Amino acid sequence: MSFVCRFAPSPNGPLHLGHAFSALVNHRAAEVSGGRFLVRIEDVDTERARPEFEAGILTDLDWLGCPPSEPPIRQSDRLADYAAALARLEAEGLVYPAFETRAEIARAVIQRDLAKAWPRDPDGTPIYPFRRQEISDEERARRRESGAPYVLRLDMARAVGRVGTLYWQEAQGNPLGRPVSVTADPLGWGDVVVARKDAPASYHLASVLDDAAQGVTHVIRGRDLFQATSIHRLLQELLGLPAPVYHHHRLILDIDGKKLAKSSGARSLATFRGTGATPDDIRRLINLPPRNSRAEQDQERQDAEGSPA
Numbered sequence: 001m002s003f004v005c006r007f008a009p010s011p012n013g014p015l016h017l018g019h020a021f022s023a024l025v026n027h028r029a030a031e032v033s034g035g036r037f038l039v040r041i042e043d044v045d046t047e048r049a050r051p052e053f054e055a056g057i058l059t060d061l062d063w064l065g066c067p068p069s070e071p072p073i074r075q076s077d078r079l080a081d082y083a084a085a086l087a088r089l090e091a092e093g094l095v096y097p098a099f100e101t102r103a104e105i106a107r108a109v110i111q112r113d114l115a116k117a118w119p120r121d122p123d124g125t126p127i128y129p130f131r132r133q134e135i136s137d138e139e140r141a142r143r144r145e146s147g148a149p150y151v152l153r154l155d156m157a158r159a160v161g162r163v164g165t166l167y168w169q170e171a172q173g174n175p176l177g178r179p180v181s182v183t184a185d186p187l188g189w190g191d192v193v194v195a196r197k198d199a200p201a202s203y204h205l206a207s208v209l210d211d212a213a214q215g216v217t218h219v220i221r222g223r224d225l226f227q228a229t230s231i232h233r234l235l236q237e238l239l240g241l242p243a244p245v246y247h248h249h250r251l252i253l254d255i256d257g258k259k260l261a262k263s264s265g266a267r268s269l270a271t272f273r274g275t276g277a278t279p280d281d282i283r284r285l286i287n288l289p290p291r292n293s294r295a296e297q298d299q300e301r302q303d304a305e306g307s308p309a
């Protein structure tokens with residue numbers, strides 16, 4: 001089977017070793033399966049997205065030896081599709097506008113924590129502390145018309161009630177590995193945001209719509225997004241989208257054992273390049289064999305032996 005894979009960076013900073021690993025693993029999976037490697041610029045957060053970072057991403061991918069098979073797509077060009085999907089969810093009563101500020105949410109969580117530990121989502125963030133029923137649909141509509149800022153939230157209990165238990169296929173060990181069924185648990189996320197104040201989508205909604213629009217067959221990304229896949233499977237089901245196979249790969253950690261992040265100043269690929277590092281040096285740093293080496297082919301043979309025919 002030829003895989004359609006994608007690398008989906010946000011253009012809000014330079015790529016680091018963690019991105020290099022993800023891009024190279026996606027590119028290789030597409031290459032060995034005779035498929036395509038797509039790039040998607042996740043610039044739905046317009047406040048933080050910068051064109052110079054987008055240009056830097058493409059330069060880095062070329063340099064690493066994993067250029068996209070086609071010109072990249074940008075989320076900012078797809079807002080009409082996101083709006084149409086939201087309209088559909090809203091017509092089915094599955095999303096609602098919520099008006100609380102971050103500070104109001106934080107205060108409510110503290111109050112609830114004082115009574116009894118308030119539940120956290122799988123990322124450790126307190127789940128949304130209010131309930132849809134606290135404000136009538138008419139009152140929400142009135143506030144929205146009056147121009148009050150709002151996000152759209154998924155009514156998680158109702159959405160899950162609509163589709164029942166869901167599963168996804170997770171390739172084991174490597175992207176070509178044998179997939180096993182994983183039970184999705186979207187309820188643990190609470191009423192997640194599906195449209196931000198400033199855009200007709202959140203990461204979750206945009207990414208499932210884009211994966212479907214790009215015909216992605218295999219979503220290969222870091223383990224930090226494993227649990228979020230529960231939300232993605234739910235949105236796919238609600239919107240009648242196909243479910244790709246997933247593979248959540250290991251994360252590249254810094255010397256303190258923490259995940260590399262732009263926000264904590266991880267060294268950029270451009271900095272490595274500027275100090276004379278080669279693409280094979282980068283591969284060594286992230287524990288990938290040199291490109292086209294015997295070690296790379298051996299690794300793939302072993303991987304393929306564990307995969308379905």
Ligand code: GLU
Pocket residue numbers: 008009010042207220221225
């Ligand atoms: N833009 C997301 C990130 O950089 C991509 C997540 C995904 O691959 O689904 O983390």
